Amino acid sequence: MPPRVPQLSQAREALTRGVRVRNEFGETQEAQIPAERPLTLYLDKQELVTLMTVGAAPELLALGYLRNQRLVHSIADIASVQVDWEVEACSITSRSGIADLTQRTAGRRVVTTGCGQGTVYASLMDEVDNAALDAETRISQGELYALLDAMRLHDSLYKSAGSVHGCALFEGSRLLMFTEDVGRHNAVDAISGWMWLHGVGGQGKVFYTTGRLTSEMVIKCALMGVSILVSRSGVTQMGYDIAERLGIALFARCTNRHFLQYTAPERFVAEPLERLSA
Amino acid sequence: MPPRVPQLSQAREALTRGVRVRNEFGETQEAQIPAERPLTLYLDKQELVTLMTVGAAPELLALGYLRNQRLVHSIADIASVQVDWEVEACSITSRSGIADLTQRTAGRRVVTTGCGQGTVYASLMDEVDNAALDAETRISQGELYALLDAMRLHDSLYKSAGSVHGCALFEGSRLLMFTEDVGRHNAVDAISGWMWLHGVGGQGKVFYTTGRLTSEMVIKCALMGVSILVSRSGVTQMGYDIAERLGIALFARCTNRHFLQYTAPERFVAEPLERLSA
Incomplete structure (x- = not known):
């Protein structure tokens, strides 16, 4: 049934x-x-x-x-x-x-x-500390770039009207769900709702946001079981602290080929930039 | 006394x-x-x-x-x-x-x-509809540009660490108070606190924010008696609606010499761009 x-x-x-x-x-x-x-x-x-x-x-x-x-x-x-x-x-x-x-x-x-x-x-x-995050989920440099390219090219409310934040869920570099809202946490909640409705777990998934990686953003991803977060914006201290404690990888300040990885280096598979550009 | x-x-x-x-x-x-x-x-x-x-x-x-x-x-x-x-x-x-x-x-x-x-x-x-906004406060194109230049050159936490929003209060193009916070509404509250402490009213003042002009931002400025808001970001619908109803001027998407004025055109004194650049 x-x-x-x-x-x-x-x-x-x-x-x-x-x-x-x-x-x-x-x-x-x-x-x-x-x-x-x-x-x-x-x-x-x-x-x-x-x-x-x-x-x-x-x-x-x-x-x-x-x-x-x-x-x-x-x-x-x-x-x-x-x-x-x-x-x-x-x-x-x-x-x-x-x-x-x-x-x-x-x-x-x-x-x-x-x-x-x-x-x-x-x-x-309290619940966050019990969040079940698998140890296997990783992202390669090529997947990260493909994800950023997909977001850059994606049609969006932001491009037409501005003043909204977008969130997306990826599996590797494949876009599963994208949504935008005037409230950033509404956007992540809509992603959570979609995962819940369709029985999609966080393992192997990557969460992308146009907004900052704050404590609340990291907490919500942890509760969804998502262990890799990507943002074109920055990181705040509590977001950093929680991610570090839980082993969640934060990639921030991502633009074009540039990014900074703040936490959980074991979740990243580096690839030579020359090879990726070829 | x-x-x-x-x-x-x-x-x-x-x-x-x-x-x-x-x-x-x-x-x-x-x-x-x-x-x-x-x-x-x-x-x-x-x-x-x-x-x-x-x-x-x-x-x-x-x-x-x-x-x-x-x-x-x-x-x-x-x-x-x-x-x-x-x-x-x-x-x-x-x-x-x-x-x-x-x-x-x-x-x-x-x-x-x-x-x-x-x-x-x-x-x-409810209180917002009773906000006392004077009809005289205006900003000239030259003052707006001077304000934007001042903000661009101002030393900030944002430049060193990112992930914060800044707010400032100007009188014409003169900077009175600048503050930053991880929460945008903390920054505007700190400006309100400064005005309250020093008995500074909103007449003749201009409020600047790096963030969007949302309903809550417009409401807080209205309660402070500030009738001109400037943002390098955009405008949301409820921010727009409240500003239009109260006669608050919203300037958004301000970068370098570019800006868009959304509401209250009577509060703006246009000046030929050629003259300002000379």
Whole structure:
């Protein structure tokens, strides 16, 4: 019998809006800006949180939020995820109730760094230390470059409207899933939701983000079992510390052929640059 | 009699840390990463929130947080702000107690976009509509360019370590205050704290940020009475909508001589580019 998966709505709205702007020559032109709309999540009619999102993948965002906040144990526990933009609400229904929901959402509030979801409950930090990361996952220099090329060429909301962060999941250099949001942590949550929905584990996967590798980004990847993170931006101290402790490889400041590897050198297979360019 | 101002500690810690990294040629080098440390705020011994901060201006950050969350009415109500990094705590003491503190901090949680402080209480949105913005504040094209040049040349943590956002307050093209943090909204809160402490109003001021002009950024500036915002990054839809409603001028995508003005054209004094370059 196949595993039970939730029924998802397919709510879609325009992701950008054109506005009139004036440039340095006094000329009027049209510029695109990303949409930014509130989405309030209700789990079995209990209000959880209001997320500000561009709205590209609201059902996956809701699933990923539930997973990364550890509010629901298994995807099989969720019967449906219904987004209705008319009322800016996402209604999640469990199959047989969620134990202690009120108690478990009353955790301490921690405001995190430069992120779109400053609400990781303190208990998450404990779970991270139990994250099961395989020792085998590696990335070769050629795969890293192929991944960066794929991201550079990928069509994106960022190219048309800016002001969004993108996240992607790769297997080697093969793109599995790409998503963008005004909140960086919404984007990683949508990736988590996609992995959860399709039963995809973190082994052998590589996570890419346009944003910084902060503590919250590293924690969420660890919870997904992903042990290689790539960013064209930088690294913060807590992101570094957690990655080093867990043996997660951080590649940052990646542009064209340049990159810096900060942690877990054993997860990288160097290849001579001359050979790769040939 | 001069207005009473709080006593502030002068807690300082290293803002960056050197770590060993490996580049694309397999060479080991040292890279700087910004510090990222928790700071838990206590107001009259009641725990408010834990902020993740680089630690550049923790006392001003605490003041700005209190002000922007509308938790304390007047700077004269605060007796002292004492930061102790040993215990990662900031203890704020009021002169004569804060009425209804427990009740007022129990607001609904709204997670905001791409920011370092996803906890603006819902009631803030109401206050914004009452924000008193003067109609006179303007910026000329020459002042805008001088401001951008000043920011480009300013020494910064970003240049040495990356992964931080900077915010600045200008009067015309004169820099009044500059600060950086791993959380963008910490940086704007520190600016607010500085304005509050020194009794500086928003009239005639220009706010600069390296980050996006999101709803929360525009709201915080409106609450400070600042009606001109400049960013080298972009604009999101809710930031745009609020700015347009309040008559706040947004200048975004500013690099070198290029910029786009999104809102409030009446606040801009155009000057021929040829004249400015001469």
